[in-house]
Amino acid sequence: MIIEFEKIFYTYACSQKPTIENLSLQLHGGKRYGLIGNNGSGKTTFLRLANGLYRPHHGLIRISGKPLNYDRQSLKEWYQQVGLVFQDPEQQLVATTVEEDLSYGLCNLGIPNIEIEQRVAITLKDFNLTELAHFPVNYLSLGQKKRLAIADVMILKPKILLLDEPTAYLDPKQRKELIKQLEQIFKEGTTILLATHDLDFIYRWADWIFVMDRGKIALEGTPKQVFEQKILLEQLDLDIPLELKLRTSIIDN
Structure with missing residues (x-):
């Protein structure tokens, strides 16, 4: 088991009702998890709790049985183990060029320059960004920014x-490229x-799905079970998912 969430509650300062309420779940290594639910169900808040931003x-969040501490050093280590990509990539792109943006987090960790150069070069290649290394971040397409x-x-x-x-706001080609990258x-x-x-994507892609409703896990299981x-x-x-609708329609006819 990698992460365990035990009876988590979280309430925003401007609200009297918890956004996350008595939520418990476990994430095990080597799986592809889907998290679904309507707007306001608490998905984004949950992700930010899982990443340590909130x-x-x-309640308690544990990794390998050890509670997450919120001192500066513990969070620094946590961010290296649990990475979060926001829905709007512009919220986390901070530098002028692609290469500078990739090196930003490594510099903050105090990693030696030689290792930074090596990691940046490998990452540029792995994410098909080599030709954009010196390209201004502001001029990237939405698909490139998400990548x-x-x-x-x-x-x-x-x-x-x-x-x-x-996959939000991506055209079919960008969506296909992103899914391929996630598989890798x-x-x-x-x-x-x-x-x-x-839902069509998550039905085909996920090994396990959590369904959120009003800050709680309302249902979980394999895509078929859910x-x-x-x-x-x-x-x-x-x-x-549309695939199941079509299958049911064929059976009914």
Whole structure:
């Protein structure tokens, strides 16, 4: 087991009702996790708690049985193990050029310049960014920015990659390229948890799915197990993947 969340509560300062309420789940290594739920269900807040950006008001987050501490050094180590890619890549692209952006996090960790140069060169190649190394970040397409945001996280070699709506606003070609990149990251040993509204994608891609509703886990299981719960999904105002709709239509006819 990599991460365990035990009875987590989190309430924003401007709200009286918890956004995350009594949430417990476990993430095991070597799996592709999907996180689905309607807007306001708590998906983004959960990802930020998992990454250590937010601190739960109640409950514990553990990694390999050890509670997450929130002192500066502990969080620094946590960020290297659990990487988060925001829905809007511009929220985490901080430098002028692609190459500078990739080196930013490594510099903050005090990694020697020689190792930084090596890691940047490898990452540029792995993420098909070599030709854009000196390109201004502001002029990148949305697909390129999302690819760079993922590369910014993966250059730190995390054990877990968290992504918030990574396929949102991408055209079909960009979406296909991103999914291919995620498959490669997974094959290289990184556990992935991905929050999305794209049910067709998550049905085909995930090994295990968590369904969130009002800050809690309402349902979890394999894609087959989750999407068989049609009555519960309907109560949660969630649809089923098109593939299953078509299959059901063929059977009914």
